[in-house]
Amino acid sequence: MHDQYLAATIASPRGGKPNRREVSLTASVSSSPESLAPRRWIAHLDMDAFFASVELLKYPELRGEAVVIGGGRLQQPVLQPDGTRQFARMRDYVGRGVVTTSTYAARAFGVFSAMGIMKAARLAPDSILLPADFEAYREYSTRFKQAVANLAPVIQNVGIDEIYIDLSEHGDGAPAFAARLKAAVFDATGLSCSIGLAPNKLLAKICSDLEKPDGLTILHPEDIATRVWPLPAKKINGIGPKATAKLAAMGIVTIGELAQADLGMLRTQFGDLYTGWLHQAALGIDDRPVQTSRETKSVSRETTFERDLQVVRDRAVLSEKLESLCTRVAGDLDKHALAGRTVGIKLRFEDFSTVTRDITLPSATADAAAILRATRDCLRRVPFEKKIRLLGVRISTLCDPSQSTRQAPAQAELFPAL
Template identity: 35%
Template sequence: MRAEGCTVLHVDMDAFFASVEVRRHPELAGTPVIVGGAGNRGVVTSATYEARRYGVHAAMPTARALRLCPTATVLPGDMGLYAEVSRSVMALFRSITPLVEPLSLDEAFLDVAGAGRRLGDAAEIGEYIRARVFDEQGITCSVGVAPTKFVAKLASTASKPDGLLVVRPAEVMDFLHPLPVGALWGVGPKTEEQLLRLGLRTVGDLAHVPARTLQRAVGAAAGSHLHELAWGRDPRRVVPDEPERSTGAEETFATDVDDPQVIHRELLRLAERTAGRLRSVGALARTVSIKVRFADFATITRSRTLAVPTDVGQELYDTARTLFDALGLDRARIRLVGVRAERLVDADSAPRQLELGAREHGRREAELAADRAARRFGAGAVRPATLLHRDRWARGEGDGGLAASRPIPRPERPRRPISGRSEAV
């Protein structure tokens, strides 16, 4: 088989945020696109390969990126959209194998040892994934196929963009040893500088240094770690990480808001909506988080774990408001706020507080009654008096909605054949 002895895949989306933006704006295909904050304080979060050819990269100030590539289009980005695309991609991975270990929104390890009989060897599965991701999401990914996680990750990097690279067990040394020492996991700028001073420029150079010598140079633990990796030894297994259950709501204001009272009312509305969603699925939230996006698109989140899981909107609101007030924002101009319920547990199996005060008990009963009224008379039939007259800053039509329920635009695109650039070492 092409990938005999290889069971580990590393799949990495190519320029993920920027690729999703190009999908949303197809007129930008083939042009330099930068995703990040605008203005003097903006920072690049992603860039298309057309922009990268000019030296643009993530974490670079946007102003500098535009000096390098003046023709680039700068877009603010939409983390909610990127998270939704990521969830769809991870669901695809889990339909192939339960052994999926996400590393971030745009990359994951897969152990496909158990999927061979159904889908072919690891290389064929890698090609299948690339075709499915392109067909369903309109973006490309690169796949590394190898016997270990470490080598698979290096292989996906070497195959970028839009490629697949297989490194069989007998080929690991030929692939690994010519690479620069900075390619090894755990080698940061300082360690790399120290290794270069010792004359160790490639992984092969480092591999042929006695382990004890390496340990004296960079420390016992780091020396042993690097010595093992330099010989392609990586015993770590793919550890599946089930997606965390969560739900929430967020609102983008029609114009930027700097009035704390308006923010408080919006947090209450979002908390009530989130709590209703929790009750509808029979779940309780252990953690409450808020998201605040400023006028310059900078975004921060804060969270707090509750002593007792809840599905009561007032309790979600109290926590969300406390988190917001603790930020100490002095008339900051705010573009978006969100409330999210995280670390959900089933209401039937979650431990209950033994003694509920009359206020808490009465509040939950009132919200359950509001749920019944909403089912009979429509959403919003019963709501807190504070929300009867929404502030003029809020959108007239939108109601925030559940972030996870927003559809992804799906422009038409040609189906991609299972081909693309792929190779084996």
């Protein structure tokens, strides 16, 4: 009977939201209950407090301390004449940064990712504040992923510190194999990770979080009611703050409550596709494969100013920032051997409202000057009544740069020049 969880149907792409094409497969598959997919074992491997743990390798004297990692613009530790290091303290911070991550000791004070550093400083004023060192994190990321890849080839990159691994071929040996992976990651990096092992990605992701840090959590389909249903619905990857609030307003807090919710009631809030996905997710159903590669869809750069800027008075600074962002986007395109046709800007104002404008060019480009010209076209369409907090540049509709001078599809040329 549990095979419904394995053979099940709905799929949710990255971000957790339903995808029209995949959902349309649902009816045909679920209407034939005898169609049994082979049992899958999917592991979700999540490094424990990754950035903070890398920092502790760099600065072992901080082990056990409450340490917070902020953005890259923060003050570096200062080496003293006596050989010890002087670290910045949270209470001395002034600015607009947010917490990237924190050690478990800092989390005990209530300091978590995405919190403003100023707010975090009030909760833990004596905590140590370190700048993010992405070069080091990328280095350790490569190491742990390579260590896993040496043993298990079917890997999906999720971010710098997370992967999914398809361990189906190991059958009953999958749990023991997952333990081997943990050991291999530790050998390669000196860092611990947590692994969730389950019949699909959705459940594996939930599981890896259940026994953090240094956990290995195995979930069988028959455990869903006891181990998954009591958890808050927001533990499902794809149910964020907005959906959580809407669910709570309907009296739905746990995954179990969501599983039993009336679909008609859910539909009044969410629409057909998301409703269907919510229901299946609550039942632990997820058929998405482990995807070993994906193509880049967009490239962007953005920056938040240290103070809000005025269009007229700060025109020179804004122009300079815009040009710099375009140059960086062009550099990223070059690095990835890509060009793009749709150039867009993003503005966030002092009241945190955000607008975007974009324009699709007749042919793809990777040239900073061409990107800059396009962003200026976009900027002309923005009403400037408020001070600007953030400026961003994005390029999408990407292709191979060898096609960048090629004419766009005939249809696009029919549009009047803007």
